[in-house]
Each structure stands twice: as C-alpha cells, then as structure tokens.
Amino acid sequence: MPGLGSLFSYERKNLSYDMKAGLSVAAVALPVSIAYAELTGVGAIAGLYSTILPLIAYALFGSSRQLIIGPDTATCAVIAAVVTPLAFGDPVLRWQLVIIMTLMIGGWCILASRLHLGALADLLSRPILIGLLNGISFTIIIDQIGKASGFKFEASGFIERLIELPMMMITSAHVNTVLVSLATLVILIVIKKFKSRWPAPLIAVVIMTFCSWLINFESYDISIIGHITSEGLPLSSWNSFEIGLSRELVVPSINIAVICFVSMMITARSFAAKNNYDIDANVEFRALGIANIVAGLSQGFVVSGTSSRTAVNDANGGKTQLVSIIAAVIIGIVVIFLLSPLQFIPVCVLGIVLIYSSWSLIDLKSIFQLRNRNRDAFYLSLVTLLAVLIIGIIPGMGLAVLLGLLLFLRTVFRPSEQLLGVDGAGLIHTIKMDVNPIPNVMIYRFNSPLTYFNIAYFKRRVLTLIDESPTPIKWVIVDAVPSFTYPDVSVLSGVEELIRAFKVRDAVLVLAGRKGTLERWFSDMHIDLDKNHLELVSDLYLAVRMIQSKDQMDDGSGSSSSS
CATH class of the missing domain: 3.30.750.24 (STAS domain)
Structure with a gap:
C-alpha cells in the first residue's frame, strides 16, 4: 500500500492544501458522478457509490499522489454500449450487468498486475486514444442533446441520430426543458469565463436543483431524477439473474480494462512528471483493479483515472493521497445526510453537464497536427474517430486496435x-x-x-x-x-x-x-x-x-x- 506509507509519514504543512483540494474535487465529482450514472443507464446513487470507496481504495494502493479515481466519460459510454443490448430494457438487469462487468474489469487488472503487464500502458497508441476520445465525445453529445431537449431518439447509431436530429428538434423538443438546459449552459460558460477555478458543474446543478424545488419543474413536464434510495440494488433481485449472460461480458471487459488502464496511466504519468516523482505501472494496474472491485462490491460501476478531477486536485495544490480520502468523506456525508435534495435535479441539467464535459474532450486539432508529423498516426487517429462514429464505440475501438497492431506489424515486417x-x-x-x-x-x-x-x-x-x-x-x-x-x-x-x-x-x-x-x-x-x-x-x-x-x-x- 504505497499510499498508506505516505499517510503514515504525513507532513502537517500539507494539510491545508489537501483540505482545499479535497473540497474542490468533491464539488466537481458530486454532479459529474450522478451525470455519469445517467450516461451508464443505472440509478443516480450508483454514481455516488462508484466514487466513495474507490477513492479510498486508490488512496491506499495507488502510487500517484495527484490522480483522482472515479467514473470516466469514455468508459461509461463504452459500458452503456455493451450492456444496453443485453439488458432488453430491464433496469435491474442492466445494473446487474454493469456490476458484474466492473468486477470482471477489476479482476483482469489485478491479474495483469500479477503478470507484470504494466507495459500494456503502451498498447493503445496516443493517436488511437485521441481518435477514440473524440469519437466517444461526439457520440455522447448527440445522445445527451435528446435529454437536454426533452425527447428520445428513435434511431440508435450516431449517423442516424445526426440525420434525425434537425427534425426531432423541430417536432419533439420540449420548450421548457430546452430553456432549463440553455440556462444551465449559460451558467457553465459564464463561470468558466470569469471564475474558471470555481466548480462550475456543482454550482450549475445546485442553482437549477434549487429552482426545480422552488418552482416545481415536474409541474411543467420537466423530468427530474426523482426519489433516490441509498439502498441501491436489492440483493433478492439477483435470484433471477442468468449467469450465462456473463460470458457476453468477458471480451468487452478485457477491452475496457485496457482502455481504463491506458487512459489512467497517461493522466498519472503526466502529473507525476509535472510534480517530479515516478509511478509504478504494475502497482497502478493493481490499484485500478482493487478500486474497480470495491466499486462493484459497493454496487457502483467502472472507475478509472479522471483527467478533469486530477487537474482540479493539482490546480488547488493537492500534495498527497489524503485528497482522495477527504473527497470520499465529503461525498459520503452527502449520501448519508443530504440525499433527498438530489431528487430535484433535472435530467436535462445532467445532460448539459455531460455535453459540457464531453465538449472539453474534443480535440480535433491534435488529430490534424499529426498530419504534418506522422501520416500513419494521422490516418490511424482519423480512422479511429470515423469508426467510432460510423460503426459504434465497441466495434470502432476493436477496429482501431487492430489497425494499430497491423501498422506495428508493417513496421516490423518492412522497417525503415x-x-x-x-x-x-x-x-x-x-x-x-x-x-x-x-x-x-x-x-x-x-x-x-x-x-x-x-x-x-x-x-x-x-x-x-x-x-x-x-x-x-x-x-x-x-x-x-x-x-x-x-x-x-x-x-x-x-x-x-x-x-x-x-x-x-x-x-x-x-x-x-x-x-x-x-x-x-x-x-x-x-x-x-x-x-x-x-x-x-x-x-x-x-x-x-x-x-x-x-x-x-x-x-x-x-x-x-x-x-
């Protein structure tokens, strides 16, 4: 437990920095975790469950002092793409599949750590990750536009939804919902422009939730999260679970484990280099596995290293893993004592938060910069982006990895x-x-x-x-x-x-x-x-x-x- 050793030798001079960073991380993590639960398709409480104990687990087992573990845009979108066809619209079955996949991912990560496969951090090249993140971000934005506008798409694919969008906006958009979404977006943009270090998602959610309670948004047909129970998934409902469905999750769980680890290592390494220390890839693999097993056992979903919350931690001067523990305690207090106000959060507000978060991940400039540096990398990144948009996240991701492998083999077969x-x-x-x-x-x-x-x-x-x-x-x-x-x-x-x-x-x-x-x-x-x-x-x-x-x-x- 590298983090435990750090906590035992804790220096009191770091406490004020860690307290400030912990509060800031919790402020950002709270609304985002609920939004990612909506993206994954499970109860809002699952987003909070996915944040509390995994934060503590990583603080003890991880080797990065700045990295913040939690639900991540890319992994949540991939999980939703895997479990939605298998759940057949059953929310309980969907949650069960998400939990089992989370436990599988944790198991694969621990096995990879035991086999010293930390080098897998280099399996997905940066061009693939750039294309993948851009593709997933566009997919999330189109999907959440429906929630932010008060309608449901009839089509399922990105291209089909993109074609369907103009007509749906004209014929099916709910005016009141759109107005709430626009107000939320304005709050986010204004805070970003004038007070960039403030937790914009939290402030926007708090303001709109208060308005929802005060004005009674439901009476205006604006959807809200509704009653949130802290009991989570009833244990008795597992009696009807078909264990054979787990076979469908084996290969996708391996793919997601690799994506989680690679994206986490990119974040962890960059902040470790910035703060002049080293991290151990195999230790990180094990810590990620333990964090996901803890998330699954606490009825949450997959977690990974989050670049946005890690940046918040670093920007607020976080020095040690105590930041994660402080953030987890604050979120735990909200779950125990302040859960009922969360039921008034408008669904469209969470959609806007996801759109806002996903928009910040779009980086087409990096793809086109590759054109002058390395044509093969440029085409690989561009094909990954187009594959995710045209054939879907899971097959697009598989195609990207296959193309990356073929490029590598070509380099070995016919090197310079x-x-x-x-x-x-x-x-x-x-x-x-x-x-x-x-x-x-x-x-x-x-x-x-x-x-x-x-x-x-x-x-x-x-x-x-x-x-x-x-x-x-x-x-x-x-x-x-x-x-x-x-x-x-x-x-x-x-x-x-x-x-x-x-x-x-x-x-x-x-x-x-x-x-x-x-x-x-x-x-x-x-x-x-x-x-x-x-x-x-x-x-x-x-x-x-x-x-x-x-x-x-x-x-x-x-x-x-x-x-």
Missing part, C-alpha cells in the same frame, strides 16, 4: 532502413550532403529486430543494395545492435545463407556490435560460418578502422609485388 557514411570529422551519420559513403564500403542499418518473418526481406534488401550500387562493394557493415536482439534460429540460418551469397559476389559481411553475443549464438546453434566472408567486431567505428587497415595492407602488398 539507412545507409550510413562518414563526415569530415570522421563521425558516422546517415548519408546526406555533408556525409559521404566510404569507397567500396556499404554501412547498413535495419531499424527493427530481425525475426523469422523479416529475415528474408533483410537479405533481399542487402543484396539488392549491393547489386544496384553504382560502385563495386567489397565490404558490407551491418549495424547489429538494433537488428540482432535475440537468438532466432531462422535469423542465424539466414545470415549463413547471406554469407554464401556474399561469397558469390566476392564481398565480406561485417556485423558490428554484440560481438561476444553473436559468437555465442552461432556456437550454440552449431552454425559453421565462412570466416573469409564474415567478420564480427564490437562497433561500427572498429569495423571502419579494421577495413581501412586491411585495405592499406592489401595496397602495401600489391605495391611490393609490383616492384
């Missing part, structure tokens, strides 16, 4: 390559205007580990470059450091075949780097090499000096014989 030369100072660089090749020598770098599926391409490229060279090539120096990373028998056999091709061309292969390792690998595989056409040296500079020495010796012996 470089021909190297020497500049005026004798330093080795990629050949360009002021870097020239060495006569009779080709220095080649293959920018990928050699494996059984790219060794044939490597051989073909080396021999093609020799045959197409405008000048005769006697020596070929291969930078072995990036290429020879593990003893693949296909690779070592391929080197043996390459040497035979060099023999026909009267050329010598020089492997520069990993000399001792390569000698051991060839010996262990019992591969006999033609020493007249293979040299193993320690690095590129030694290889160049060795070739220069041998050429000088050959020139000297030639001069002696002629004289």
Whole structure:
C-alpha cells in the first residue's frame, strides 16, 4: 500500500492544501458522478457509490499522489454500449450487468498486475486514444442533446441520430426543458469565463436543483431524477439473474480494462512528471483493479483515472493521497445526510453537464497536427474517430486496435532502413550532403529486430543494395545492435545463407556490435560460418578502422609485388 506509507509519514504543512483540494474535487465529482450514472443507464446513487470507496481504495494502493479515481466519460459510454443490448430494457438487469462487468474489469487488472503487464500502458497508441476520445465525445453529445431537449431518439447509431436530429428538434423538443438546459449552459460558460477555478458543474446543478424545488419543474413536464434510495440494488433481485449472460461480458471487459488502464496511466504519468516523482505501472494496474472491485462490491460501476478531477486536485495544490480520502468523506456525508435534495435535479441539467464535459474532450486539432508529423498516426487517429462514429464505440475501438497492431506489424515486417557514411570529422551519420559513403564500403542499418518473418526481406534488401550500387562493394557493415536482439534460429540460418551469397559476389559481411553475443549464438546453434566472408567486431567505428587497415595492407602488398 504505497499510499498508506505516505499517510503514515504525513507532513502537517500539507494539510491545508489537501483540505482545499479535497473540497474542490468533491464539488466537481458530486454532479459529474450522478451525470455519469445517467450516461451508464443505472440509478443516480450508483454514481455516488462508484466514487466513495474507490477513492479510498486508490488512496491506499495507488502510487500517484495527484490522480483522482472515479467514473470516466469514455468508459461509461463504452459500458452503456455493451450492456444496453443485453439488458432488453430491464433496469435491474442492466445494473446487474454493469456490476458484474466492473468486477470482471477489476479482476483482469489485478491479474495483469500479477503478470507484470504494466507495459500494456503502451498498447493503445496516443493517436488511437485521441481518435477514440473524440469519437466517444461526439457520440455522447448527440445522445445527451435528446435529454437536454426533452425527447428520445428513435434511431440508435450516431449517423442516424445526426440525420434525425434537425427534425426531432423541430417536432419533439420540449420548450421548457430546452430553456432549463440553455440556462444551465449559460451558467457553465459564464463561470468558466470569469471564475474558471470555481466548480462550475456543482454550482450549475445546485442553482437549477434549487429552482426545480422552488418552482416545481415536474409541474411543467420537466423530468427530474426523482426519489433516490441509498439502498441501491436489492440483493433478492439477483435470484433471477442468468449467469450465462456473463460470458457476453468477458471480451468487452478485457477491452475496457485496457482502455481504463491506458487512459489512467497517461493522466498519472503526466502529473507525476509535472510534480517530479515516478509511478509504478504494475502497482497502478493493481490499484485500478482493487478500486474497480470495491466499486462493484459497493454496487457502483467502472472507475478509472479522471483527467478533469486530477487537474482540479493539482490546480488547488493537492500534495498527497489524503485528497482522495477527504473527497470520499465529503461525498459520503452527502449520501448519508443530504440525499433527498438530489431528487430535484433535472435530467436535462445532467445532460448539459455531460455535453459540457464531453465538449472539453474534443480535440480535433491534435488529430490534424499529426498530419504534418506522422501520416500513419494521422490516418490511424482519423480512422479511429470515423469508426467510432460510423460503426459504434465497441466495434470502432476493436477496429482501431487492430489497425494499430497491423501498422506495428508493417513496421516490423518492412522497417525503415539507412545507409550510413562518414563526415569530415570522421563521425558516422546517415548519408546526406555533408556525409559521404566510404569507397567500396556499404554501412547498413535495419531499424527493427530481425525475426523469422523479416529475415528474408533483410537479405533481399542487402543484396539488392549491393547489386544496384553504382560502385563495386567489397565490404558490407551491418549495424547489429538494433537488428540482432535475440537468438532466432531462422535469423542465424539466414545470415549463413547471406554469407554464401556474399561469397558469390566476392564481398565480406561485417556485423558490428554484440560481438561476444553473436559468437555465442552461432556456437550454440552449431552454425559453421565462412570466416573469409564474415567478420564480427564490437562497433561500427572498429569495423571502419579494421577495413581501412586491411585495405592499406592489401595496397602495401600489391605495391611490393609490383616492384
């Protein structure tokens, strides 16, 4: 428990900062958690359940001092997309499926931690995440426009709803609901503009909830949350649950676990770097798993690292994990003593809060900035965005991961390559205007580990470059450091075949780097090499000096014989 150690050695000078940050985090988390419960399709109380104990669990088991755990826009939207078709409109079954999926996600995270799979934080590349978050944000905005306008879409897909939206706004929008939504939006925008550090969602919800109670919004056909019970899901209702439905959640729960972890690690790492400390990816995986299991057992739903609430914590000077505990206690007090006023919250206000939160996540500029930096990353991010919008969140996410994997395999199968030369100072660089090749020598770098599926391409490229060279090539120096990373028998056999091709061309292969390792690998595989056409040296500079020495010796012996 890294957080427990931090609390035991707590410095009193941090208390005022942590108290202020804890109050601010609770102020933002309260309305947002209820809104995310609406997004997930479960009772409003589940949003608060998903916030209290997971905050405490992460404070004890997490390694980040700033990260705030809670319901997250992307994960809630993905969960809703998974469980809605399975629940068939049954709210109890929907809540049950959400709880089981949350427990599954927690289990996968703990298993990944035990297997030291913290490197999965790099599985979803940043271009995929940018496209995914943009796609999910647009999907949420369109979905919540219906709630903010007092109507329900007849269509289910994003494109269909986008086409349907103008007609629905004309024929089905509820004027009173729209007016309340616009008033809420104005409050959010004004606070953001003039008092950006104030908890705008909380203030907007409090004002509109008070108006709802005072004016009786229900009498004007404006939907409100209604009575909120703190009992949650009755235990007796589990008797009718079909355990076979859990099979449908296994694969989606793995996908969501990866998304939760990756998005959490991006937030945690950025704030850890800002505050000059390190975090452990495997510890974070375990902490995320425990937090989700706690959320599921307390009848909540999936939690992850939240960038907005973490930013609030950092902006208010939060120093330690005590911020999470303070925020959890405040939200717990609301659940115990102040639950009844929450029933007057208008549903359209929560819709506007979600639209407002989702709008802040839209970052199309980052996608188009990739166009000038990396075309593959740009297309990957753009395809992810379009896939989420056109075919849905779950299949779009799967397609994005598949495309990312295919791009990676393409990079490994057909990596970039470089021909190297020497500049005026004798330093080795990629050949360009002021870097020239060495006569009779080709220095080649293959920018990928050699494996059984790219060794044939490597051989073909080396021999093609020799045959197409405008000048005769006697020596070929291969930078072995990036290429020879593990003893693949296909690779070592391929080197043996390459040497035979060099023999026909009267050329010598020089492997520069990993000399001792390569000698051991060839010996262990019992591969006999033609020493007249293979040299193993320690690095590129030694290889160049060795070739220069041998050429000088050959020139000297030639001069002696002629004289």
